[in-house]
Amino acid sequence: MSATPPMHAPAPQGGAEEGSHTPSHQGRPIGAQRGRLIDRVGATAVLTAAAVAGAGLTPGLTAQAEAATLSGKVLRIAAAKKGAPYVYGAAGPSRFDCSGLVMWSYRKLGRKLPRTAQAQYNKANHIAKSSREPGDLVFFHQGTRVYHVGIYAGSGRIWHAPHSGARVRLEKIWTKNVWYGRIG
Structure with missing residues (x-):
């Protein structure tokens, strides 16, 4: 029994033209973008298998699967608050400032984060x-001071609570003055 399936399956016989590196499906080229999607689906399957199998069979992949599950859930939680008004100092459930939205979203998953964007940056990996x-997390900064935070959606x-009003x-991220962090 193999502990982990291969990440990339070989192209079926008669798939892409000889000498081509384009993946194929039922003898038709599938294109680079669709090929990347298939690669991601394969990676997701491996991570799901790791989560189901538990740490005994795939200790390294279990942590990755848990992180992938956490990130998907936190995105859904933040997105569900679309349209909630920004209120300085608010941390939910119906009003938020930027760090309040992040803190509330992660708290719904049992993760405790500090209250401010700077403190969240200090805690993040x-x-x-x-x-x-x-x-x-995406941290907006001026020099060494973090002044805003949002949750990266790809x-x-x-997703963020931008400002009063x-x-x-x-x-879309509007500046290059950002740092990234991950909650472990």
């Missing part, structure tokens, strides 16, 4: 932009 994944966008929303 800092990661590179190239390592960011949906569910990670494709350069975040605004509501919780999904928005």
